[in-house]
């Protein structure tokens with residue numbers, strides 16, 4: 001008899017209560033060091049627990065379906081002194097049966113795959129994977145899947161790849177916002193002794209520059225598709241069965257797996273006249289023309305970004321928002337400095353007010369506002385309707401494939417981005433959650449990896465939100481609004497930019513940085529920033545939340561001086577009580 005040794009579950013990182021999905025040993029088995037004892041499965045991966053010593057298994061302490069944590073005993077073993085376990089290994093009849101069963105299962109898999117292949121109907125084109133829509137979700141999924149060895153077709157109804165984000169969303173809007181920022185900053189310098197005079201705006205040249213930025217990016221995508229041998233097919237796809245699509249020109253595409261990434265479209269107000277002066281965000285990006293008076297219907301991020309652009313280009317701005325605040329749902333303290341900043345610049349911000357009617361006349365668009373019982377009318381040269389976006393899930397005849405779509409056009413998915421039909425995935429704007437390009441591209445990678453047979457899951461703790469307004473507003477993770485709604489206990493630290501050397505030197509001290517902490521563990525739960533470049537700065541707080549960092553992790557990380565990024569460190573120091581850049585009375589904890 002040798003020594004009795006307990007074989008335990010090793011460190012599992014952040015995982016706890018991990019499922020045992022297979023037990024590979026039984027009492028009496030001889031095992032060598034590193035030989036797998038049991039297989040565990042998390043959302044992300046499967047892993048074997050290896051034997052830390054060689055010998056004879058005396059007892060097995062876990063079974064399939066049990067949940068284990070680091071340190072739990074898996075089995076006990078009697079160390080086999082001077083026994084060469086390998087040389088004593090014989091294949092028992094029972095073991096032989098196991099091996100045979102495994103081989104049969106593998107053969108069955110191959111037969112099933114061949115059957116799936118065979119069930120693809122005769123089609124004009126076919127591929128391992130078809131992706132519908134070439135936005136940030138679709139092209140990312142197609143490229144990742146091709147990199148993993150799948151034969152991929154990417155179907156896109158527009159001539160250019162890139163979807164809303166590259167063509168009529170994130171990129172063109174940010175190009176115009178950059179132009180607006182330059183105009184506003186040049187004007188602001190007049191107060192500090194440098195005058196540039198009134199800007200001369202050539203809307204055509206500005207539009208051409210914005211279009212060039214877009215073409216460069218979309219052209220780059222076409223090249224990336226070619227390099228990866230992703231076949232791009234131009235057409236509007238609909239499902240004809242669970243295994244094939246039909247295009248508007250009646251060509252057909254068969255597939256083993258499909259990723260739906262058909263995105264979303266602007267929502268329209270019912271009853272709005274059909275007039276070129278009434279536009280959605282796509283029309284607003286055309287700057288055709290720059291109106292004297294612009295009404296923005298909807299005080300969400302897209303409307304407010306376009307208001308910034310048109311205001312800098314010389315339009316007088318009126319914003320009408322049905323709820324009582326701009327950017328509904330965002331922490332009110334983050335919105336306040338923005339509201340203060342634009343209140344002096346914009347003509348009017350009408351909160352708690354509805355558009356009750358709209359009429360197009362030769363001279364203008366006449367709009368009827370309704371605030372409670374009160375009604376008033378006003379005329380505008382252009383109206384931007386930006387009341388949200390609607391998912392395209394219900395425009396694909398998804399029922400032909402058995403895929404469920406809800407009344408909002410959203411397709412429900414699991415963490416692997418699979419719909420209710422497991423070989424069909426959905427990602428991006430039509431898969432629910434925030435309609436953001438970075439969410440779409442992260443989901444895309446998961447869907448492509450799962451489609452390629454890898455273990456992958458979408459389990460981001462946070463998805464950052466940014467309004468690229470002036471000032472910018474950004475937040476990530478837990479918000480105070482959410483914490484209050486859900487009764488989550490948190491602590492807050494806030495650093496005002498009026499005490500930041502960098503903010504002062506930019507002439508923009510209206511912002512602040514706040515961090516929210518878990519009261520018991522001290523970990524960062526979320527944060528928000530309002531001020532110049534908040535959108536870039538928020539990434540550090542996102543990383544802190546993902547890594548489970550606490551205030552010391554941030555405050556002890558040396559940040560470059562003088563930068564706006566220091567404000568995150570200062571907020572952490574405020575929480576820790578180590579801040580020297582401001583005097584804060586000591587808090588009792």
Ligand SMILES: Cc1cc2nc3c(=O)[nH]c(=O)nc-3n(C[C@H](O)[C@H](O)[C@H](O)COP(=O)(O)OP(=O)(O)OC[C@H]3O[C@@H](n4cnc5c(N)ncnc54)[C@H](O)[C@@H]3O)c2cc1C
Nearest residue numbers: 133135137157163164165169170237263428429435436437
């Ligand atoms: C003005 C504006 C500014 C924005 N700014 C930002 C920002 O700063 N940051 C951010 O993260 N997000 C921003 N967004 C949102 C962002 O653009 C979307 O979240 C993102 O594009 C969604 O990506 P997606 O791949 O799901 O779909 P989309 O980008 O909508 O792409 C879907 C693609 O599918 C194609 N398609 C649809 N149906 C079919 C079909 N049946 N057959 C073939 N092709 C089809 C469409 O033509 C489209 O190209 C902005 C949006 C707008 C409108």
